[in-house]
Amino acid sequence: MRSAHVGQEVTLCGWIQYQRQGLFLVLRDFQGLTQIIIPQDEAHSHVKKVLYDAPVESVVRVTGTVTSRPPGQKNPRMPTGDIEVKVKTAEVLNSCKKLPFEIKDFIKKSEALRMQYRYLDLRSFQMQHNLRLRSQMVMKMREYLCNLHGFVDVETPTLFKRTPGGAKEFVVPSREPGKFYCLPQSPQQFKQLLMIGGLDRYFQVARCYRDEGSKPDRQPEFTQIDIEMSFVDQAGIQRLIEGLLQYSWPNERGPITTPFPSMSYAEALAEYGTDKPDTRFGMKIIDVSDVFRSVEIGFVQNAVNKPQGTVKAICIPQGAVNFEALKESAKSQFNQEVLHLILKPDESLKSPLSKFLSEEQQSELIQALKVQADDVVLLAAGEHEKCLVLGNMRLESANLLELRGLVLRDPTAFHFLWVVDFPLFLHKEENPAELESAHHPFTAPHPSDTSLLYSEPAKIRSQHYDLVLNGSEIGGGSIRIHNAEQQRFVLETVLKEDPELLSHLLEALKCGAPPHGGIALGLDRLICLVAGAPSIRDVIAFPKSFKGRDLMSNAPDYITPEELEPYHIQVACNRFFVSISCFLKIPFSLHMPI
Amino acid sequence: MRSAHVGQEVTLCGWIQYQRQGLFLVLRDFQGLTQIIIPQDEAHSHVKKVLYDAPVESVVRVTGTVTSRPPGQKNPRMPTGDIEVKVKTAEVLNSCKKLPFEIKDFIKKSEALRMQYRYLDLRSFQMQHNLRLRSQMVMKMREYLCNLHGFVDVETPTLFKRTPGGAKEFVVPSREPGKFYCLPQSPQQFKQLLMIGGLDRYFQVARCYRDEGSKPDRQPEFTQIDIEMSFVDQAGIQRLIEGLLQYSWPNERGPITTPFPSMSYAEALAEYGTDKPDTRFGMKIIDVSDVFRSVEIGFVQNAVNKPQGTVKAICIPQGAVNFEALKESAKSQFNQEVLHLILKPDESLKSPLSKFLSEEQQSELIQALKVQADDVVLLAAGEHEKCLVLGNMRLESANLLELRGLVLRDPTAFHFLWVVDFPLFLHKEENPAELESAHHPFTAPHPSDTSLLYSEPAKIRSQHYDLVLNGSEIGGGSIRIHNAEQQRFVLETVLKEDPELLSHLLEALKCGAPPHGGIALGLDRLICLVAGAPSIRDVIAFPKSFKGRDLMSNAPDYITPEELEPYHIQVACNRFFVSISCFLKIPFSLHMPI
Known part of the structure; x- marks a missing residue:
């Protein structure tokens, strides 16, 4: 509501932000704050009583007339600071019976408290802003991909099979005894299978899962903008992502320049001592x-x-x-x-x-x-x-x-950087004689280095690329292997993995797999940087604590053995007890002394 | 490509649909089919050999000139039927080494086979059409909600706490011994908490989980268009959904008329013997x-x-x-x-x-x-x-x-119907003296019946509404209880549930919860009806079988006890074995005969 609305009769629903001496109150709704003048005449004594008695954060509906604030009382710092609403009727829709803290102070409270009362924390200006920004930015990304570039939004399953080396995958017991689904860390296999299935431009705002135990600023479930294309090369993906970010970038953050600069992995390590240089x-x-x-x-x-x-x-x-x-x-x-x-x-x-x-x-x-x-x-x-x-x-x-007050990193600056030419394999930390994938086993070798795959795999560069923003990795992707024999060689000979777990993908690669590649952007981290938020938890509606807990509902929680029965699992006995029961497998006919 | 492109030099990438005697082949890409003329002159013998040798479903890149087909050879049933491409160069990007079946016959094969080779099944015209239709329709829905009506797309967690009576929830063991997350059946609690948090218009294309064991045409994970609004009544939600469907409805399915007709639950049962009448x-x-x-x-x-x-x-x-x-x-x-x-x-x-x-x-x-x-x-x-x-x-x-050939139900007709005034509670089948929620415990009583809640709850109607399309339920929602005492009464006194499991929601309702309501549309079912597909599995990229299996990757699958160790669970011993080990708890110092 603005000056243009003066004279209009309006109905407002919202929360009482504060109220002063029965004279006026500030009403908060999703669009902001509005000053409400409480009538003082006898005829409206009921309205006055209703609003005077309502506790802060109660939900009210008021009707009244928009009027100009008297001269000298305008508030230029408030978008509705020129007007106020003279109330005629008021109704308390729900009275606030309890309030651990005032909403405006919430952001200053301990994070644990904010998490416990997340529904109150969400009322803060900052959380409202962050979640709305996130929604709008994702919407723009969808428009860019779906409407402007013909991408198909395909939902892929999250109840899937364990991937080789998928040590960080949550398991989900099924009703088949001993069999488990896993919650995948990304739709990697599915996006490649979609390419083989002829869905040449795929994207998904994909929920992913990673069980890393306790880690600060990581979440057990997170979201990525997941993209895959057929008949594309590294530059093609890079230009697409630059366009995507430029298109979805919020106006208030200023324009971003494309193409983004690029740096080799070797250069990044040599000059910045990291593979995600902060080039600000x-x-x-x-x-x-x-x-x-x-x-x-x-x-x-x-x-x-x-x-x-x-x-x-x-x-x-x-x-x-x-x-x-x-x-x-x-x-x-x-x-x-x-x-x-x-x-x-x-x-x-x-x-x-x-x-x-x-x-x-x-x-x-x-x-x-x-x-x-x-x-x-x-x-x-x-x-x-x-x-x-x-x-x-x-x-x-x-x-x-x-x-000390020096400004080294302009807080309004956004420095994007492609880091390229990663090694395809790394020596395992625990056993340097063995190799592991630097990213994942589906990454294609760098075309200039392909011959090294069979002779000196440790030296081969990959077609992997990372996108870095202000020193944070916000995305990564690669051109994938589309040749079945090459994929089998990498899995079996270089990585010594059991290819059986990926037999469906290896089979699929034999059936006319197009050359393809893609990328995934970490949405939580990206929005966090765009919003200038201190933590990714500030751009997620209901985040978990760093121990993976939901402090509001107290998840995870105990459940009864009966509830586990359909899944044929039980909470593990302690070690001592396990050993006795294993032991018992042998003396089956044992005469028990009871 | 059309007649307008005649004379242009083009590069096409795609799959060989078929090839005849080295004379021509049909190339399939995401846009359709194109006829390719293989050059017969000596200078292009290499091109001819490449294309002649490439098996069907190989991926090729060809360049050539678009020409008009000779008179009499045009194919009016093909969008590209007026033209053909005279090839100059050709390259096999990936040869198809194996093909269990020809793509064009795929839809006729057994469903199990289609699931096992899903990546090939996806190449069929029908699956391409269905998945692209789904993506486009969802995109239009997002535009309507987000851009036209100010809804905020909020992602809610899927690792959550067990809900009371949540017998159909998958469990996910955590690293805390004995504690489990659950995969919720819907974001119901979160959407209500968002309303309490002041996000007044929420939507999400939400992944939901329901473990119903084996059921035909159900999926363990499914998608719903999840919507919630504050300060809204039943009619408000209904008009929103009508506008949403009208806006997102595909042109080729003809217009739909709003408002949709409405029928009470009692009327539906009396006249159609079901709560989801097919009114065609x-x-x-x-x-x-x-x-x-x-x-x-x-x-x-x-x-x-x-x-x-x-x-x-x-x-x-x-x-x-x-x-x-x-x-x-x-x-x-x-x-x-x-x-x-x-x-x-x-x-x-x-x-x-x-x-x-x-x-x-x-x-x-x-x-x-x-x-x-x-x-x-x-x-x-x-x-x-x-x-x-x-x-x-x-x-x-x-x-x-x-x-017998009678047309009772016009296959091009779409009959929407609101079914309203459901009962709030039903007598439990196994014990008719007890009541259970007809939908869920958060549904508000019908305003005309509220007083019955405390006297004759079995007779009270609810503010629940279902949306029915051609006899299928495609959505349901309600105005929710926003009063903490009423919610507690329903849980504790009427339903005899332990309110402790929902203490966070009950607390939240005390903190100034706005009146609110919402709905969820079953996306898989809706798209299935719009696409005219025989099963929801035909509008899902990677569906599970009716036993909940992924026949392509063979999920769920066995995993090792070591992989379960971090989660403190083990596959349950058989009953005999369990009883022995329980037994052992008592004679702890038992002298073992080994």
Whole structure:
């Protein structure tokens, strides 16, 4: 309601945000706040009593006339600040009998409390805004995919079969003894089968499940914008997603520029120490191995002379102020010592290393890193991966600098980045002689590297691509293997998985599978970044706690053995008891002493 | 591609539908079929060989020139029947190595086979059409709700807590010993909590779960268009849904007229013997108690004199021809005898009853039922419910008459119907002294009947409404209880449920819950009817068999005890074994003879 409505008779339904001395109240509905003037004359004493007695957050319906606020009482910060409604009739539709906290303070309360009373938390401006933003953005994405680009929205099952290595899949007991469904982590197999089925452009806003136990800012169920296309290459998917984001991007967040920049995985690791670089600020990692090659420090020499050994550095502008905090954080958070250099205002270097560095080496270093007075340089020496600590220190330093008031990362900036050319396989952490998929076993090898698949699979790059926004991974996808023999080779020979579990997919690939590829965007994370929310829980209506609990309803909960009976399962006995009962399998005819 | 494209150079990717003698082939892509002319000259011998050797259903890419088909060779039944493509280059992208059946014959194969090779079945014209129709119709619904009516698309969790009486909910073990999530049958609680949370217009295309064991034409997971509004009444929801269906209705199915007619539950039962009447044809049930009140047949008198006793009848036009089949079906399918009358061409009645009926009674009957020569009248006497058999016989007769070529139900007609004024509670079948919710415990009483809630709950009508299309229930909803005390009374006093399981909802109702109501449309069933498909499995990409199995991947499947360990469950021992281990709890220090 605005000035244009002055003189109109209106009916409003909403919640009493507050009420003052029976004179006026503020009514909140889904469109915002409206000031309501309570009549003071005798004829309307009933209306006055009704509104005076109604507790805050009661639901009321009022009718009245829109009038201009008297001069001097207009509120320019309120969209309805020019008007008020003079009430004639009022009715309490539901009285609020209980209120643990006032709605406007809710966001300040502990998160556990917000979760417990989620239905009240949802009344907050912020939650209303976030959920409506999410709905609108998803709607725009659907328009783009479905109406503009001919994608077909196909719903795929969530009661499915366990995937090989699907250790993070929830299980769902069926009525067939011993048989279980699994809740899949993504519709990966289905989207590929749809391509084989000739649904050439598929998308779905797909519910996915991942059981990771307790992890902060992860949810056991989450949503992805799931996309797959036939007869497409990596660039085709990338351009589609850029268009998708541009089309669905909320106006109030400003335009985004396409195409997004692209960076290889190797480059990202070398320059940012991570595969999801936050490119909103500099402080890149610089390779200073050449400077240190002739420096006579034992461990530095050791490092530089190893096959993948390097010395790397980042320069933190004005880092001297936070220097102790930085060192502390490297130690406590990353359990790693980093070497440091501080350039003092008199241009001299302060460092445990400085005595080992010639003046020439010192100035080479200062030049390479563009060090200025009061900057701190952090150094790490060792094998390639060891330098990843500098990636973490880079982010940590940015946090510390921003705490001091420096703006390194423009909060209104959105830096998208494609990270490409990932390795297809990684050495298993627990057994480096074995390989595992860097992403999943359906990822196609990079066309330039295909021949390596059969000779040196550890060296092959993939056709996987990640989409990164402001240092968060918001999507990932790949061109898939469409050749049955290649897929079997990867599963059986490289990954040593039992191909039997995927026999349906291997069969399908033999029946005229088109070349295809796709991507999935993590919707919760994307909306969280767009909304500027502190956590993905702030863009989900009913999130679980980091332990996977619904604090409002108290799920998961105990259920009776009788309720489990149709599913042929029971809660496991403790170990001792299990061992006795296993034991009993042998002496079956045992005479029991009772 | 059409005549307008003649002369253009095109690249096509698709599947070889068939190929004839190296002369031409038909290429199938998502848009349809295109005739490809294989070049016969020496310069293109490679192209010819490639296409000649490629098995049917191989995926190929061809480039060539669109040309007009020679006169006399145009195919008016094919959208691309005016043109053909003269190929210059061809490449096999993936050769089809295996094909259990030709795609065009697929629909004729056994359903089990179609399910096993679903990815091939999806290539059929019919499945492509159904899935694309589904996607488009849902998209239109979203536009209507989200863009035109300000609804917010909110995703609600599927890992939730067991609902009271939720015997059909799948359970999902969590990592907390003995604790389980449940997969809810609908977002009912969440949609109400959203209303309490001030999201005044909610919708979701919601995945729901129902474990009913084996049931034909039901799916363990299914989709509903889930809607809830605050400050709305029954008529408000009904008008919204009518607009929704009108807006999303596919053009090729012709327009639908709104508002939909409405019928009370009592009327539906009385006239159609079912709460989901197929109003596409007549043959209504007629109460002929008055005619029989003075007829001296013992069991008829018995029936008429009972409190709810009636004699009812339907008249089946030209039913005499199928008479034996009808009688047989009443017996075998519904396990019930029905009395009959046949009006012979000479206007005399042939019936075991005729000797008991006076001439006047006979003609009263003929008039009441508008019986004509060769019509059959079926009669049922007894209590109200017993007459439901006539509802079944009505449908069965329609089937039999249509088998004979009569068109009773226009296959292009769509008859929507609201069924309203349901009872709020029903007597439990297993214990008629107890009441259960006719729909769910959140349904509000009918405003005219509210006072009965506390005195005679069995007699109260509800604010529930069902939407019926051509005799199938495609949706249902209600205005909900928004008063905490009333909700508690229903749960605790009427239904004898433990309100503890719903304490979060009862608490929420105290915090200023707005009046609200909603509806859910069964999407699978709706699309099935719109598409004219024989089964809901034909409008679902990857349906389960009626036993709940995925015949393609063979889910559900066995998983190892190790995989169950994190969830603290085990497959239940057989009964004998369980009893031994329970037994063991007592003689804990038992000396084991090994």
